[in-house]
Amino acid sequence: MRTWSTPALAVLCLSGAGMLGATGLFLGALFLHVAPANALSERYQQQVDDIVYPEFEQNWKLFAPNPLQLNVTVDARVQTVSDTGRVHTRDWVGLTAQDTAAVRHNPAPSHVDQNMLRRAWDFYDSSHPDQDGAVAATERGRLAEEYLKRIALQRFGRTAGGERILQIQFRSSATPIAPPAWSRDQPAAPDAPSRELPWWPVNDEDYRGLR
Template identity: 75%
Template sequence: MRTWSTPALTVLCLSGAGMIGGTAILLGALFLHNAPSNALSQEYRQQLDGLVYPEFEQNWKLFAPNPLQQNITVDARVQTIAEDGEVHTRDWTGLTARDAAAIRHNPAPSHVDQNMLRRAWDFYESSHPAEDGAVPGQRGKLAEEYLKRIALQRFGRTAGGERILQIQFRSAAKAVPPPAWSTEEPGESTPYKELPWWPVDEDDYRGLL
């Protein structure tokens, strides 16, 4: 039977206590973030938002949420600059289509492929409710940065061997067809939403592989 030395036991105990404590803090913060407004959540709202957004954003409810009514797809394209200074606009790339292809026929699909882009777009839309071009607050800017970095991680620093200057997103919302027994009429149109071009600089790649 292996005997651990006192220093080794101390390190193991402290590491275990740190992991348990960190997990408890994270779960407590997520609970407070989703709980009805109270004195504690109001006092520490800024710290809670800083911990939760954007990676740990929650959308669960006490009771089952409404099912999705639309299939949302997100595409992106980039503008690049050649060595002679000529700017080229690349074709649209289906980011959602890539995720769907990675999930299809995969018995254990990645959480990244299933949810990262979808939640990033939900986060963007929830933080940009105005249609009048109003400048969003800090949460909206964070949503833009998060969405941009997800796409740039997939594109890389270049496209067609040329440096990326700008990136643009668009989404398509197609209604989920009703079941055969329903009297509802299926939606015919697929509305598109196109965002403005966003500049890309080296800071946007900070920390990306």
């Protein structure tokens, strides 16, 4: 039977306590994020946002969640440059269509396919309410831009058609989801039926950490 030395036991106990503490802190931050506004969530709002955004944002509330009433699709296209310096604008690629194809007929669809792009666009849309596509002035807005861009670039890679990617552009459209036949509700009208963003430059830093 293997026995542990006192220093080894101390390290194991401290590591376990640290992991439990970090897990508790993370779960507590998520709870405050989805819970109704209260004294704790208001006092530690900045700390909670630092932990939750952007990877762990939750699209639900602790009480009475509202189901989605719009189908939002996101497309992207890129501009590339050839070895001779000629710039090409590529065709639009349906990012949401890729996720839908991966989910459809899949008995155990990936959480990433279902939610990552959708939540990234919601994050961007909520942090850029002016609808003009201007670069955000806030740290949260800049984080939303970087998050959306990196998700798309992970799919495109560094090249398209054998040429280096220079810029990327996004567009979105929203289609109301019809209510069931027995409901008297009217379909939700999108505030912005379509949205096309300006071109964003792409550099090596945008690929940092991407596979």
